[in-house]
Amino acid sequence: MLPRILSWAGFLLAFTFISAFTAYAQTTILNVSYDVSRELYKDINTAFIAEWRKKTGQTVAVNQSHGGSSKQALSVVSGLEADVVTMNQAPDIDILAENGLVAKDWRSKFPNGAAPYTSVSVFLVRKGNPKNIKDWGDLAKPGIQVIVPNPKTSGNGRYTYLAAWGYAQQSLGGASAARDFVTKLFANVPVFDGGGRGATTTFTQRDVGDALVTFENEARLIAVEFGADKFDIVYPSISVEAPAPAAINDKVVDKKQTREIAQAYLSFLYSPEGQAIIAKHDFRPRDEAVLRANQAKFPSIKTFDVEALIGPWAEVRKTHFADGGIYDQIVVK
């Protein structure tokens, strides 16, 4: 009996401490983000903390949590106390809005649809481009192997699918042509890795595939990591714009009284200093001046917006990626 009483006492003690700490305004915020933004936010946090101290004299701390984007969103829905969320696709913030954590109009809370930076889907091919892969059409040719992360589990994979769809819809005309094209392209995928990094490993380390379709930042990172003599980056004629949206978790900042810090933190991403850090990490900045300064890194490419060309995210999610949706229909033979 005694151990049980003791354990209850310990539990209550811990509980008292936690509630005592949350009773007044905190100076620590938590940024819940997706997988490959770890290094970016490490730099952003250092710069933001210095900036905030200069401005207010207050020392804040920013904690980071990273993982697959949708999994992270589900953690926040289940109660992970994120002050801010920075994801790689809008649906992962929409789900928070549906659960009353984020304002319904989160897209209008910050500039550029609340996405401080974007990326585009590009191709990575083996040095010298032996299969002569220039555009989306080449990926769907017979005998070509394409590595794409699983669109069912990865935002990166979903963008690849949508980029191919958008290309076909524009250049071949119409949804049924797009469907045929995407079917052919995905028939060329020999391995579906769970996430973008897994697909990178399959392509670079296992030597599987003729082309890897991934975000520009990942492709540039690979080129640096493995040396420019092993891979070439190919920019297709058109690609999808993949904005990385950010939002404030109202429930948490109101409870912890950290709204001011959270607001400043996300605004900092749009400042010239924040945008420069973003460009340094190979994400396309929104700031025109910063973008021009990094022109060599970010060749201009025609892009389209998913919501403008294909439809609202909620609908895209339902018709394309839900169980039994178009994606399932084309890959399940």
Add this chain to the structure above:
Amino acid sequence: MASAASRRVLPGFGLTLGYTLGYLSLIVLVPLAAVLLKTATLSWEQFWAIVTAPRVVASYKLSFGASLIAAAINTVFGLMLAWSLVRYSFPGKRLIDALVDLPFALPTAVAGIALTAIYAGNGWIGQYFEPFGIKIAFTQTGVLIALVFIGLPFVVRTVQPVLEDLDAEFEEAAASLGANRWQTFARVVFPLLLPALVTGFALAFARAVGEYGSVIFIAGNLPMVSEITPLIIITKLEQYDYVGATAVATVMLFVSFALLLVINGLQAWAARRTGRNR
């Protein structure tokens, strides 16, 4: 109840039973009940449609099929390993003994990446199969290899202590009564090892069915071909489809439970047959 309890020789029956039930409920039953409750929000038709979708059924076949084969392989080779470790002494025996536990200790993702690196077309082992058109990584064979890897310690560790306790006198007696070596093994040693083997098989199987981390890297995850059931559950969660995920989980739970019950039943039957009380 009090009279029943007082008749027991060992004191503390009520306390231990209460503890056992309480602990099991907290650790095992409450989470599983949550799964069932979530599933119960579906109508029977919806549930059936989700769990019998062709893609999901293909994943059951792979998950349960590969797990059964992997457990069977581990039973045969685990017995051989345990036998060598118990019966013979050789240099480095302790090292090998410790190696057996490594699949337990290694994070499953690390195991998956390591196995994929070795069995891919350009890997140490994969390159010798590639010229014959045999692919291991990113196929069902890859799944099987990962499951054999993670299930290995179970059979070895369940059989080893039983083998150690086995008196050499049994075998000497069999030999002195004129049994040849094969008869001694088949009629004397094997029946005594059987319960431990079955337990090891069941543990290896149960572990393999639930395995995600190591398999996901080597499977290739092609729909209808190399998707394991835990991946189906994860993809449903990615779509924020909690209910669909728990529906598939419920099926896994019941099939696993039924198979484990059958295995335990077999064990009891084997124990009765060899005339040992359990």
